[in-house]
Amino acid sequence: MVYSVTDSIIELDARRLFCPMPVIRLQDCINQQAVGTRIQITCTDPGVMNDIPTWCRINGHEVISSQEQYDEYILVIEKKDG
Amino acid sequence: MTRKAVALISGGLDSLLAARLIQQQGIQVEGINFYTGFCVEGHTHAIRKKDKDKVKRNNALWSAEQLGIKLHIIDIVEEYKDVVINPKHGYGANLNPCLDCKIFMVQKAHEWIQANDFDFIITGEVVGQRPMSQRKQTMPIVSAESGADDLLLRPLCAQNLPATKPEKEGWIKRDLLKGFSGRSRKPQMALAKEFGFEDYAQPAGGCCFLTDASYSVKLQDLWDNRGHKKYEIDDIMLLKVGRHIRPDQSYKLIIAREEGENRFLSGYKGQFQTIKTVSHAGPMALVEGDKLDQQQIELACAITARFSKGRDEESVELVYSDKGDESQAIHIKPLLPQDLPQEWYIA
Numbered sequence A: 001m002v003y004s005v006t007d008s009i010i011e012l013d014a015r016r017l018f019c020p021m022p023v024i025r026l027q028d029c030i031n032q033q034a035v036g037t038r039i040q041i042t043c044t045d046p047g048v049m050n051d052i053p054t055w056c057r058i059n060g061h062e063v064i065s066s067q068e069q070y071d072e073y074i075l076v077i078e079k080k081d082g
Numbered sequence B: 001m002t003r004k005a006v007a008l009i010s011g012g013l014d015s016l017l018a019a020r021l022i023q024q025q026g027i028q029v030e031g032i033n034f035y036t037g038f039c040v041e042g043h044t045h046a047i048r049k050k051d052k053d054k055v056k057r058n059n060a061l062w063s064a065e066q067l068g069i070k071l072h073i074i075d076i077v078e079e080y081k082d083v084v085i086n087p088k089h090g091y092g093a094n095l096n097p098c099l100d101c102k103i104f105m106v107q108k109a110h111e112w113i114q115a116n117d118f119d120f121i122i123t124g125e126v127v128g129q130r131p132m133s134q135r136k137q138t139m140p141i142v143s144a145e146s147g148a149d150d151l152l153l154r155p156l157c158a159q160n161l162p163a164t165k166p167e168k169e170g171w172i173k174r175d176l177l178k179g180f181s182g183r184s185r186k187p188q189m190a191l192a193k194e195f196g197f198e199d200y201a202q203p204a205g206g207c208c209f210l211t212d213a214s215y216s217v218k219l220q221d222l223w224d225n226r227g228h229k230k231y232e233i234d235d236i237m238l239l240k241v242g243r244h245i246r247p248d249q250s251y252k253l254i255i256a257r258e259e260g261e262n263r264f265l266s267g268y269k270g271q272f273q274t275i276k277t278v279s280h281a282g283p284m285a286l287v288e289g290d291k292l293d294q295q296q297i298e299l300a301c302a303i304t305a306r307f308s309k310g311r312d313e314e315s316v317e318l319v320y321s322d323k324g325d326e327s328q329a330i331h332i333k334p335l336l337p338q339d340l341p342q343e344w345y346i347a
């Protein structure tokens, strides 16, 4: 898995992965983190704009921001005490 | 003490109903969903441009949200290969190893409940619903071979089956479970109405591409021509995309059908030999197989040109590239429809 830590935000690269793989990457990463940690995930499958917020709602985490930039979809998620 | 159950959530109606029946008995339910790589969810929508504007939901996530439960999605792509390649109980009508698949998923769920301190497993199976994996004779096989034994409860048809541990121990009231059987969907639809579920998914054949006849023909062709039954995730993704044409045993062409597929196939430059139409609007093609000789390059280009806007021209320009930096411009007359034998089309 490709991820790096910058200023306490973890960056996940889920480019070229199709749903639900980006969701699985996010889930597996978030499960290892402490409450309050933020994760930024960059994807190319537009399906993540539905699937990640849904996954966060049902598992009790928060989507802080989501944006589309040059055919990439970037979401920031904060781990809550779901 | 609140008992806990994990529900196998496929995204279809049956698993949704099974989970709700158990929630109603005061059990804490969480969902588990397995990603095999063959799942119908998402991919083709993400690739094909014409599908992109439609909002596509993941039905397993949707089901979990309807139920108000957590959902754990588990990547089983690697381990699942053995199920597809060597199914002990064989294949269904196509390359779907449904019985082995069910056993494997219940076995994974059994491992999961042990690791997470849950009490039992529920599935949406119904006796007699599907020809292969949901017959009365195969239900005990799934319980026994998965190792879950009487910790596997099928709430929709439990009254037709021997009592399981959750029933025997009184965690669950058997008379509140159902006794559905057979292929009719009416009881499920009535129950959905009773629970107030609307807009649920109704997959026609099954939950994965392996039940699809044309997909299975392409997978079998891949195995036959490689001489072994292995596959990688890229292989099974590429079987979902484009026209597949095999002019001879040593290679096949995967030709994009529209812009989204063009873009998707472009992502494989460097991994495959490629052909791109340049003088006219036209498709991108990947060559899967051995390195082409000059005669094969020309034939492959003539075939690809046949699907370009220049199909009726005397000459179309294309660029053939190998996996490295080498490429060559090819000017060629597109193949006439009568020169493209139907048997070259895979599926």
Ligand code: SF4
Binding pocket: B096, B097, B098, B099, B101, B102, B133, B206, B207, B208, B209, B210, B211
């Ligand atoms: S349809 Fe596919 S996912 Fe469903 S049981 Fe059969 S092989 Fe498994």
